[in-house]
Amino acid sequence: MGGNRSDAAPLTFTYVDLIQAMDNATDWVRANDIQPAGLPTSYDATPPSNIDVIVIDRQYGNAEDPFCDQAWATSGTSGGIMGLTTCNSINSSNQCQSADVRYNNNWTFDVGTSAERHLACHENGHAIGLKHPVSSAEMFGQGCMNFGTGEVNYTSHDRGHIAAAF
Ligand SMILES: [Zn+2]
Structure with a gap:
């Protein structure tokens, strides 16, 4: 495991x-x-100091917001980065204490519900420690961690990792 996986359930x-x-x-x-x-997950509008996942969206990449100098998408069809998940603090076991999930609204404004779920599935998958499939040919299948498939679910392999981690 590892990656960005948050440390708590x-x-x-x-x-x-x-x-x-x-x-x-x-x-x-x-x-x-x-x-x-x-x-299990919960929502807290007033996050405690030990918050696990902070979900943010903005029009990243616009002139006034070149966040982290990434190649952000400027529209639904421009290409570029649609979302980004990072770990912003690590606990004493080198697990992610808190992850930031960011959606790029330059892209989300132009797409529909299924694509929005695909992006949310992918980025929040990173927040719980999932990685990209190593190759399209591998046994792990497709699923939303293979960005661009349009899938809105995790594969059975991904689900096994999630279940095993907590
Ligand atoms: Zn990714």
């Missing part, structure tokens, strides 16, 4: 002024992907 989320579509997409992924894999 239940996993407490807070959302920082998400647009309604991404609020909905994140709720959907918690209810339909993360919790059924065996990891």
Whole structure:
């Protein structure tokens, strides 16, 4: 395991002024992907100091917000980065104490519900420690961690990792 996986279950989320579509997409992924894999989640609008996942969305990459100097998408069809998940603090066991999930609204404004769920599934997957498939040919299948598939679920392999981690 490792990666960005948060260190606690239940996993407490807070959302920082998400647009309604991404609020909905994140709720959907918690209810339909993360919790059924065996990891309970909760939401706290006033995050405690030990918050696990902070979900943020902005129009990253615009001139006034070149966050981390990444190659952010500027529209739904421009190419570039649609989301980013980082660990912002690590505990004494080198597990992620708290992850930041960021959605790029330059992209989300232009896509539909299924794509929004695909992005939320992928980025929150990183927050719980999932990585990209190493190759498309491997046994792990597709699923939302293979970005671009449009899938909105984790593979059975991914779900096994989630269940084993807590
Ligand atoms: Zn990724």
